[in-house]
Amino acid sequence: MSDAAHAHGHHDEHSHGHPTGIMRWLTTTNHKDIGSLYLWFALIMLFAAGSMALLIRAELFQPGLQLTNPDFFNQLTTMHGLIMIFGVIMPAFSGFANWQVPLMLGAPDMAFPRMNNWAFWILPVAGLLLMTSFFLPGGAVAGGWTMYPPLFIQGGISYDLTILAVHIMGLSSIMGSINIITTILNMRAPGLTLMKMPLFVWTWLITAYLLIATMPVLAGAVTMLLTDRNFGTHFFNAAGGGDPVMFQHIFWFFAHPEVYILILPAFGIVSQVIPTFARKPLFGYASMVYATASIAILSFIVWAHHMFTVGMPVAAQLFFMFSTMLIAVPTGVKVFNWVATMWRGSMTFETPMLFAIAFVCLFTIGGFSGLVLAIAPVDIQLHDTYYVVAHFHYVLVSGALFAIFSGIYYWLPKWTGHMYDETLGKWHFWLSVIGMNIVFFPMHFLGLAGMPRRIPDYALQFTEFNQIATVGAFLFGFSQLIFLAVVLKAIKGGAKATDQVWEGAEGLEWTVPSPAPYHTFETAPVVK
Amino acid sequence: MMKASVWHRAVVGGIAGVFSQGALAEYAFNLQPPASQVAQDVFNLHNLIMLVCLGIFIVVFGAMFYSLLKHRKSKGHQAAHFHENTTVEVIWTVIPFVILMGMAYPAAKVVIDMKDTSNPDLTIKVTGYQWKWGYDYLNDDISFYSNLSTPRDQIEGTAEKGEHYLLEVDEPMVVPVGKRVRLLITANDVLHSWWVPALGAKQDAIPGFIRDSWFKADKIGTYRGQCVELCGKDHGFMPIVVEVVSEEDYAAWVAGKKGAAQVAVADDSKTFDMAEMMTRGEQVHLANCAACHQANGAGIPGAFPAINGSKVASGPIEDHVRLVMNGRPGTAMAAFADQLSDADIAAVITYQRNAWDNKSGDMAQPVEIAALRSGAESEAGAPAQ
Numbered sequence: 001m002s003d004a005a006h007a008h009g010h011h012d013e014h015s016h017g018h019p020t021g022i023m024r025w026l027t028t029t030n031h032k033d034i035g036s037l038y039l040w041f042a043l044i045m046l047f048a049a050g051s052m053a054l055l056i057r058a059e060l061f062q063p064g065l066q067l068t069n070p071d072f073f074n075q076l077t078t079m080h081g082l083i084m085i086f087g088v089i090m091p092a093f094s095g096f097a098n099w100q101v102p103l104m105l106g107a108p109d110m111a112f113p114r115m116n117n118w119a120f121w122i123l124p125v126a127g128l129l130l131m132t133s134f135f136l137p138g139g140a141v142a143g144g145w146t147m148y149p150p151l152f153i154q155g156g157i158s159y160d161l162t163i164l165a166v167h168i169m170g171l172s173s174i175m176g177s178i179n180i181i182t183t184i185l186n187m188r189a190p191g192l193t194l195m196k197m198p199l200f201v202w203t204w205l206i207t208a209y210l211l212i213a214t215m216p217v218l219a220g221a222v223t224m225l226l227t228d229r230n231f232g233t234h235f236f237n238a239a240g241g242g243d244p245v246m247f248q249h250i251f252w253f254f255a256h257p258e259v260y261i262l263i264l265p266a267f268g269i270v271s272q273v274i275p276t277f278a279r280k281p282l283f284g285y286a287s288m289v290y291a292t293a294s295i296a297i298l299s300f301i302v303w304a305h306h307m308f309t310v311g312m313p314v315a316a317q318l319f320f321m322f323s324t325m326l327i328a329v330p331t332g333v334k335v336f337n338w339v340a341t342m343w344r345g346s347m348t349f350e351t352p353m354l355f356a357i358a359f360v361c362l363f364t365i366g367g368f369s370g371l372v373l374a375i376a377p378v379d380i381q382l383h384d385t386y387y388v389v390a391h392f393h394y395v396l397v398s399g400a401l402f403a404i405f406s407g408i409y410y411w412l413p414k415w416t417g418h419m420y421d422e423t424l425g426k427w428h429f430w431l432s433v434i435g436m437n438i439v440f441f442p443m444h445f446l447g448l449a450g451m452p453r454r455i456p457d458y459a460l461q462f463t464e465f466n467q468i469a470t471v472g473a474f475l476f477g478f479s480q481l482i483f484l485a486v487v488l489k490a491i492k493g494g495a496k497a498t499d500q501v502w503e504g505a506e507g508l509e510w511t512v513p514s515p516a517p518y519h520t521f522e523t524a525p526v527v528k
Numbered sequence: 529m530m531k532a533s534v535w536h537r538a539v540v541g542g543i544a545g546v547f548s549q550g551a552l553a554e555y556a557f558n559l560q561p562p563a564s565q566v567a568q569d570v571f572n573l574h575n576l577i578m579l580v581c582l583g584i585f586i587v588v589f590g591a592m593f594y595s596l597l598k599h600r601k602s603k604g605h606q607a608a609h610f611h612e613n614t615t616v617e618v619i620w621t622v623i624p625f626v627i628l629m630g631m632a633y634p635a636a637k638v639v640i641d642m643k644d645t646s647n648p649d650l651t652i653k654v655t656g657y658q659w660k661w662g663y664d665y666l667n668d669d670i671s672f673y674s675n676l677s678t679p680r681d682q683i684e685g686t687a688e689k690g691e692h693y694l695l696e697v698d699e700p701m702v703v704p705v706g707k708r709v710r711l712l713i714t715a716n717d718v719l720h721s722w723w724v725p726a727l728g729a730k731q732d733a734i735p736g737f738i739r740d741s742w743f744k745a746d747k748i749g750t751y752r753g754q755c756v757e758l759c760g761k762d763h764g765f766m767p768i769v770v771e772v773v774s775e776e777d778y779a780a781w782v783a784g785k786k787g788a789a790q791v792a793v794a795d796d797s798k799t800f801d802m803a804e805m806m807t808r809g810e811q812v813h814l815a816n817c818a819a820c821h822q823a824n825g826a827g828i829p830g831a832f833p834a835i836n837g838s839k840v841a842s843g844p845i846e847d848h849v850r851l852v853m854n855g856r857p858g859t860a861m862a863a864f865a866d867q868l869s870d871a872d873i874a875a876v877i878t879y880q881r882n883a884w885d886n887k888s889g890d891m892a893q894p895v896e897i898a899a900l901r902s903g904a905e906s907e908a909g910a911p912a913q
Binding site for chain 1: 556557558559560566567569570573574577578581584585588589591592595596599600601602605606607608609610611612613616617620621624625628631632635636638639640642643682683684685689691692693694695713717718719721723725728730731732734735736737739740741752753754755756757758759760761762763764765828830831858859860
């Protein structure tokens with residue numbers, strides 16, 4: 001690897017004294033290295049949090065307590081959620097941003113390379129804090145990823161470690177976002193106006209603003225938890241004049257935009273992939289940009305739809321119901337645009353396209369269940385049931401995660417210089433898409449029938465759908481080993497990728513050689 | 529065979545469920561059969577929205593899958609190059625907006641109805657505890673706790689699971705049919721949420737605040753629900769059972785409850801012998817303490833302390849009583865002073881000090897608890913030992 005780095009980094013003084021081995025990765029300021037680090041971190045965390053999910057599903061295969069005790073079960077659901085969100089989806093998108101934003105803009109690197117190094121390297125520290133808390137007295141955090149007090153106040157030392165980890169991950173996201181915004185606004189190639197930028201860059205620009213706006217809110221909320229826990233404050237304790245529900249308002253003011261932080265870059269990836277394999281330009285570029293911005297703005301005024309059951313006044317209930325329903329409009333615009341882009345194209349179905357199509361279809365199912373949940377009276381019935389679990393896994397697994405897979409397959413030839421194994425890729429796709437639906441579709445019925453979420457044991461009428469879901473979970477989980485095999489195989493070798501890689505691909509990243517040299521665009525390209 | 533029948537039911541039910549109301553209940557592919565007008569309204573609203581979503585899904589993805597089949601390179605289809613069409617984009621923005629307005633109107637009507645808790649016939653205060661529910665009938669001055677009654681060995685898999693596994697309680701909430709019941713919902717320790725699906729009532733229980741909800745059951749019957757807000761270890765083990773009975777049966781139940789309350793008051797001034805204390809104490813321990821400290825008093829290392837062989841159970845009895853009555857602020861150890869009667873506290877203290885390996889030999893009597901209780905109240909707010 002370091003040889004390649006030397007060979008490509010021929011002209012500037014960095015490459016001469018370039019450290020090798022572990023120090024190369026610890027000290028790297030190269031956007032491609034840092035992008036790879038983010039992606040590997042996300043993959044490792046995916047397997048960690050995925051194993052927790054399989055343990056959860058194994059426990060729920062039948063009624064009764066078999067493998068876990070209730071406290072350990074709660075630790076698993078909590079850590080699965082926290083790690084999947086903060087340790088998998090967000091770092092994976094940061095990895096894409098690091099690799100692709102400079103390549104797509106014709107920039108030599110990110111704006112702040114040293115801060116970029118820090119933004120990544122504090123993440124494993126946070127990951128370690130979370131993972132080691134399993135081995136501390138009392139075990140890991142078991143209060144749910146939403147960290148609601150007063151339950152969160154009751155826990156042991158691992159709860160403080162988790163607060164610290166959340167702070168670190170927030171810091172990492174803020175640094176990453178500042179870097180991305182600065183790069184996008186200042187380092188575009190001459191002629192690359194904002195409205196000519198690839199949609200992936202647009203979605204990340206908007207995502208980065210969301211992160212900067214909401215991460216400090218989360219930091220504030222967890223700091224109040226920390227002082228309530230350790231320093232005798234009463235922000236969320238009614239006995240001291242506080243209010244437990246205030247935490248929920250603050251938390252969801254962060255966490256609803258967070259939901260879009262987890263999906264907007266996915267929209268961006270899919271908007272790159274579909275035109276490439278339909279061999280047809282994106283139907284409505286401008287309206288896609290406006291729709292993304294509308295979703296981001298609306299995301300700040302819908303938070304209390306997560307709280308329809310806390311007992312808000314009628315006016316608040318109605319306001320949050322109407323504003324939430326409104327989000328269906330720009331989201332619909334996006335789906336219609338993707339379908340219109342495919343319409344009368346000349347489509348081929350390589351693995352990135354398959355994942356993108358599955359994304360459009362299955363994400364829309366998650367969108368529909370979201371619309372059902374937006375209707376306040378229906379939400380009151382379904383709140384905190386498996387219906388909600390089904391809903392957010394449709395948008396996060398078949399949404400965010402499938403878009404990540406799509407993006408990896410799409411850009412892997414550019415990153416490694418080798419085509420991935422298409423047969424294995426297709427196996428990965430079909431097993432994932434079938435497995436995913438077997439796990440999560442029956443959960444809609446469980447929720448409708450009245451099964452609460454976050455329970456280690458359930459009444460007998462829920463048995464059959466739970467068994468189906470568990471079978472699907474193991475199919476889906478073990479299929480991801482194929483993905484690991486595909487990635488490792490493509491790194492080791494395979495058919496040589498051309499610069500263009502895909503027949504229909506357009507954009508600056510496809511003008512550089514494959515694999516992309518260590519330093520690219522030392523002289524800015526001119527975009528006409 | 530088992531697997532085959534699951535799949536058979538899934539497929540047949542899936543198809544039938546879309547088309548026929550009857551199949552919905554049988555295969556549990558939809559909300560539970562409603563037993564109140566609000567639940568019925570929610571049921572109808574959900575069906576309406578599902579139909580609209582299904583229609584949109586078929587149109588949009590019909591178009592997409594048609595395109596996937598016809599517009600492929602392998603079929604020699606040449607890519608068109610059209611993009612950006614303002615008319616189309618305005619249409620597909622306006623149509624969804626209009627559809628949403630159509631949904632918003634009936635939904636808003638139900639919201640307003642659900643929120644109207646005025647003119648109740650009966651008011652019940654519901655309190656969530658880790659991990660049981662407390663019910664106070666404000667009109668009739670009846671109070672009791674409602675604990676999970678599923679035996680431990682069914683949960684651990686050493687006994688056959690009963691029909692209402694995890695959805696059964698020792699004392700259900702009892703209400704008369706056809707009456708507006710207003711619920712004042714709160715919690716004692718952490719967040720809980722009171723939900724009975726068939727009655728269409730769900731409300732979070734928030735410590736320090738009272739929120740209200742209401743229902744009017746249309747049909748006599750037993751309706752089951754669960755706590756739906758994560759409240760710690762035994763979140764999955766605090767079900768709710770509502771018995772809806774005729775007005776006469778309700779009056780009889782109220783009379784019976786008032787009689788039982790008098791016996792409980794009388795117990796608080798009695799003196800018990802050791803055997804009586806140990807029997808009663810074991811029941812109280814199993815219902816209130818065993819969830820954390822375990823039936824054998826061993827606790828869960830690292831999470832919940834042991835009582836068997838502990839300093840508390842062998843030290844001064846007053847400290848033990850105070851700990852049980854006042855709890856340990858900032859931990860899951862609740863204050864039981866208001867939850868248990870003097871006789872129950874005396875019994876459980878006696879039991880814990882003399883059961884398992886604990887052989888202190890001392891015992892508490894209800895009158896001593898009453899004396900400490902007046903002392904404990906003056907100490908309220910002081911940190912527990």
